[in-house]
Amino acid sequence: MAGPLTGMKVIEMAGIGPGPFCAMVLADLGADVVRVARPGVAPDPLDVLARSRMVLNLDLREPQAVQEVLSLVAQADVLIEGFRPGVMERLGLGPDVCLARQPRLVYGRMTGWGQHGPLAHAAGHDINYIAISGALHAIGREGEAPVPPLNYVGDFGGGAMLLAVGILAALHETRQSGRGQVVDAAMTDGAALLSSMMYGFKAAGQWSNHRGDNMLDGGAFFYDTYACADGRHVAVGAIEPQFYALLREKCGIANDPVFDAQMDRQAWPVLKLRLAEVFRTRTRDEWCALLEGTDACFAPVLDWDEAPEHPHNRARQTFTHxxxxxxxxxxxxxxRTPADAPHASAVSTPDAVRARWQTAI
Structure with missing residues (x-):
């Protein structure tokens, strides 16, 4: 493995969603990640989140399997688990036991509700966690129900990415103190943190509780998506005056005085209808030829098949096989320390992992 995290040894207790995503990010950047999975679970190329791992198939109901994990903990830098509070303790792999084996261990805990609180032991998914943060209420069209933003805000943004930040912060502190600690990453906390700017806007009277009424939620006509003549869509985000002026020029509406009222919220609904009429006059590709690459803050809305083929993504090798x-x-x-391309995961044994990690030391 290559990358800035080369030499970091991570144990991942196999789960779903944010835990695997966090482990994948660490593995992508060079960490040596060992995934502890149930017996019979084989690496699956279609499980993208499980790439670049060694896999140990262990039945943690067996005392010997627990001891195998603890033997790896003694060599590890990080452990990641995403079970409900108390599950790891019942398995005999709770923080106290693991930190006794490896005092420098960073023990990352990924849950929806967190390790404590009235809802800590309840079941849930991304949509539930972002609901109580305020984030879900803000996403959607005026007069319609809130729209789930896939699982980006809770699972991956507010969960996995903040767990990764927490783990790296704890490892930095460990270099100074010589002591590990528990990182309690709750998606409810993370989704709220991702909403910091909106809470600031709300306090300043610049954001309302009404969906589709604000600058960044589709309320502003200059920050929205529009259908084109071929039924495909484009995305416009011309907020700053100079970018908005260029958009007007390119769209042929620079001399239409109705569009002078950019920041008049009362005019936004009418201007949105007018701009929608403009974009329906050309196909998406025709608009791309006119606007893409300019300072009009424009981009085509691409689907899963189109995105990897976009020239910018191809130039940056944003996607791989x-x-x-x-x-x-x-x-x-x-x-200076570029990461390797992802590699296939493979089943291993505790002895092989211990030998590999001992060699790394």
Whole structure:
């Protein structure tokens, strides 16, 4: 493995969603990640989140399997688990036991509700966690129900990415103190944190509780998506005056005085209808030829098949293939310690992992 995290040894307790995504990000950047999975679970090329791992098939109901994990903990830098609070303790792999084996261990815990609180032991999914943060209420069209933003805000943004940040922060502190600690990453906390700017706007009287009434939620006509003559869509985000002026010029509406009222919220609904009429006059590709690459803050809305073929994504090699499966490449990029391309996961044994990690030391 190559990358800025080369030498980091991570144990991942196999789960779904944010835990695997966090482990994938660490593995992509060079960490040596060992995934502990149930017996019979084989690496699947279609499970993109499970790439670049060694896999140990262990039945944690067996005392010997628990001891195998603890033997790896003694050599590890990080452990990631995403079970409900108390499950790891019942398995005999709770933080106290693991930190006794490896005092420098960073023990990352990924849950929806967090390790404590009235809802800590309840079941849930991304949509539930972002609902109580305020984020879900803000996403959607005026007069319509809130729209789930896939699982980006809770699972991956507010969950996995903040767990990764927490793990790296804890490892930095460990270099100074020589002591590990528990990182409690709750998606409810993370989704709220991702909403920091909106809470600031709300306090300043610049954001309302009404969906589709604000600058960044589709309320502003200059920050929205529009259908083209061929039924495809484009995305416009011309907020700043100079970018808005260029958009008007390119769209042929620079001399239409009705569009002078950019920041008049009362005019937004009418201006949105007018701009929608403009975009319906050409196909998406025709608008791309006119606007893409300019400062009009424009982009085509691409589907899953189109995105990998976009010239910008191809130039940056944003996507890659692994075992015939198209998938996003590791990010971000590093100039001095670039990461390797993802590799296929493979089943291993505790003895092989211990030997590998001992050699790394």
């Amino acid at each position: 692994l075992q015939g499966v198209l998938q996003p490449a590791p990010a971000p990029r590093f100039d």
